[in-house]
Amino acid sequence: MLPNLPLYISMAFILITFLTVYLFYRATQNSKMTLVILLGWLAIQIIITFSGFYHNTQVLPPRIFLTGVFPTIVMTFALFLTKQGKQFLDSLDAKALTILHTIRIPVEIVLLWLFLQGAIPEIMTFEGRNFDILAGLTAPLIYYFGFVKNKLSRNAMLIWNFVSIALLLNIVITATLCIESPIQQFAFDQPNRAILYFPMSWLPTCVVPVVMFSHFATIRWLFKSF
Secondary structure (H helix, E strand, O other), X not given: OOOOOOHHHHHHHHHHHHHHHHHHHHHOOOOHHHHHHHHHHHHHHXXXXXXXXXXXXXXXXXXXXXXXXXXXXXXXXXXXXXXXXXXXXXXXXXXXXXXXXXXXXXXXXXXXXXXXXXXXXXXXXXXXXXXXXXXXXXXXXXXXXXXXXOOOOHHHHHHHHHHHHHHHHHHHHHHHOOOOOOOOOOOOOOOOOHXXXXXXXXXXXXXXXXXXXXXXXXXXXXXXXX
C-alpha cells in the first residue's frame, strides 16, 4: 500500500471497487462467469501491484498500462468484434449500466482525499481539471428521465454518454501525464503516485475500464434499440 496513507482511504476505495464490480455484475443479469473473471482480474492486479512491478516508472510504456490497462482494451475490442462478445453485449441491462456511473461520485471524493495526502496532484481532482464527477451526479437523472419516464430522446442520451466519455478521457489523460515517467508533463512537485500502489491500482485497471465499457455498451444499445 501507499506509505503513510490513512487506512480509511484504502478501505473506501476497496469498497468502491467491489461496488463497481457488483453493479456491473447486476447489469450482466447476474452472470457468474463475469463475476469470476472480474474478481480474478482484481486478484491478479493485487499480486502484480504488491510485487512492486509498477514502481519502475522509467520505462515506456509505463508498466501499469502494459499489464493493467492494455489487457482491458484488448478484451473490450474482443467483445465488440466477436460473435460471442456481441451476444454478451446484447444481454446487458442498459438501465443498470447507467446507474453504475454514480460510482464516479465516491471515486472523486477519494481522489480529493488522495490529493490532500500528497499522493496525487490537485489537477486530478474536481478542484483542478477533473470534472468527471458531473457524469456521476447526472447519471441518476439520465436513468430516471431516460428509462423510467421515457422523457429523453435517443440523441439526448447519446450526447450524455459521449460527453461523459470525454470527461473520463480528460482525467485519464491528465492522470497519465502526471505519473513520474518519461512522458510526465504535469505535477512535477506532487506527481500521481497513488495508482502505482494497492488498492488505487484498481482504478485504472478495473474501475475506469468498467465505466468506459459501460458507456460503449450503452451507446451500442441505444443505436440498436431506437
